[in-house]
Amino acid sequence: MSETITFTIDGVEVKGQAGQTIMQAADTAGIYIPRLCFLEGSIPHGSCRVCTVMVNGRPQAACVQPIAEGIVVENETDEIRQMRKDLVEMLFVEGNHYCMFCDKSGNCELQAMAYRFGILQPKYPYLFPVREVDASHPHIYIDKNRCILCGRCVQASMDIDGKHVFDFVGRGPEKKIKVNAVARLADTKLDLTDKACDVCPVGAILKKGVGYAVPVGKRLYDKNPIGSDIEAQKK
């Protein structure tokens, strides 16, 4: 049996197992720490930074930071909530997110996160980047306008599908997802059954032919905010 570690999140005592991250221990305790890039079962990417918490007064990403005896974690403070809102707003203005006609609306984690935080309109100016859409594949398409560079497709394709269909190219604001072919998704080994097709938190990688199969109103986050499944675990 592994060692039990006791610490607090917002003053509430939490017990976790040695080797767990703050996010893992919080999930088990029914405390939701917002996150966007995190993909269950993969090595945490740590790129969106939405899961930033204060650990003994220092900012850390909860998805990568291991728990330690007696640490004081802050999750729901005004300061942290504001930083998370800022990050989500940054992701909105960085791409072109038109929720009203996006297939993913209602199932989109970015949109759901904005609703959870009460974001109505970003305070930052939209950057309106010009990005490409790749609809070459018979069953799947990529709309990079909506990509938030979370890396989930990269990881799922590599770790779960064993294919490496996606990777990042470029750097800084020019960083983007690229497929493992000269240019087109159709020229990769991506299959409809690949995990990489299911993990996109936004509407950047979507399956063809199933758009709007689930009507608005019956979608994942239509009634309950993102994270409520974790919060329901709270004893």
Added chain:
Amino acid sequence: MSKNLEGTIRKICEECGNDRTRMMDIVRAVQAKFGGVSSEATDLIASLTKVHRVEVESVVSFYAFLSEKPKGNVVIRLCNDVVDKMHGVDEIAKIFSEELGIGFGETSADGYFTLEWAPCIGLCDQAPAALFNDVMVTNLTVEKAKDVMQKIKGNPDPTKLPAAYGLGDGNNANPLVQSMVTNCIKKTGEVLLCDVPADAGLKKALEKTPEEVIAEVETSKVRGRGGAGFPTGLKWKFTRGSAGKEKYVLCNADEGEPGTFKDRVLLTERAGLLFEGMTIAGYAVGAENGILYLRGEYAYLRAYLEDVLQKRRTAGLLGNNILGKNFNFDIRIQMGAGAYICGEESSLISSCEGLRGDPKNRPPFPPQQGYLKKPTTVNNVETFCSVSRILDQGGAWYAGIGSQGSSGTKLLSISGDCKAPGVYEYPFGVKISTILQDVGAENTQAVLVAGPSGQIIASDSFERTICYDDLATGGAIVIYNQDRDLLKIAHEYMEFFVEESCGYCTPCRVGNVLVMKALEKIMAGKGEPSDLEYLEKLGDTIKKTSRCGLGQTSPNPVLTTLKNFRALYESLVKPAEDGLQPDFDIKAAVSQAEALAGRSSVIY
């Protein structure tokens, strides 16, 4: 695919053992041979090293010196750092552009020349400066720029340039260096830039146990000279204490902080001392392999450094049974390829592993799991040099130099508005005012301490001191006189950070662009008083949520000028009289509709 391309790439990959962790060497070699890493080359490299082609593209697209599109035979990279701009680089740029008939980012039709901008190339003391392939061209004046253009157009071989303008001092004139760079050593101290006995520290170190060596380093209280200031002895202790037989010693010679050039001088004049320090580190932590990560801009020093390494092998100072002891250690040089982020230790490790220079998630920290997931100590050039001296003269001797909490001396790279730019060795605790006097700075408005990731301070801070507890610095000091526009300078540094961000995490990738845009709005006279608070909050979020040191410091040029020169900002912002957003131009917004309707708006 041409036989030449295929044969050459096969040979390059084979020389690197078809090893994917040597990807940097492979793509650098292909770039050098063919001017770019083409799609065909990418496929072949991928198949030979057993990776996916997108992984090769991922690496090539990350580094400024690498490209898919072929570049010219001579790639001219003109440094557009703030200091170069202060010294008239814009005029030089015009001459280069006119003479070559191409703009920046373009390649001439004959394929001979490519003209590019480069961020700080480590020559702020000899600015404006440019790289012609690997050749440094310094102190460019209008006349010299025109002359250089005539010469290079007459004979497109940059290696002929240094002799034409005179070689620099010291090892810059070494046959293996042959550079016009000068050392610009303006003040020597008692640790690094004095006469140092060769390998005295290594000899004494090998008489001790590794634990005793670490204890000596701990006694000296030396802290990391790259800027972060982590206690070196402690880092070594962690690395030694980590499980596993295979460990590594990495030297960070990727000094890229704008305004820094002190490692250039150490690499040129104290290479032996550096390798000695790395060898001592290898002995102390239990490593048999070291890597010197040399920034791509300093490729002109590579042949010389390889020669120093070879001579050390011959002398029994590297290799097996060093100095007759049961201790093996060797060093290889890993070239960078134009990425500031690789000066961040975990990015440097990624780059050494043949990957994009993305920082890694921590923990684990490098002493636990670093290069190839093995315990690794990464230290700065200056730190290793200092360690050699500490082992020779003793930790107590070193701890007696400098100030409380900051032992030893610090090399400062000083440039900007002063009479004597160059490298100065000061004991820690020196005041800014003393420095300003020594370098002949007059009419000083502001001083950049620790480069743009540090702070821009005003005259009320000139009595403060250089040390870890007050003004900490990796070594970059840039002086601005009263005529300089600090907002413009802050903007240029933000452009630098935007360009150099790896793009991995949200706040750094997006936030810095937003800081830059807000600053542009203010500079254009369209800012409101609330924009200052907006900038402060935005900067705060970027600093607190970024994944590595780049984003954790990148808003500093704006945040520290906002703090120390607030009046400059306040004079530019004003409340909007009509209650509308000042940066929103209604006339421009309706102009397209007006054109479509064929009539003017009656309201606006």
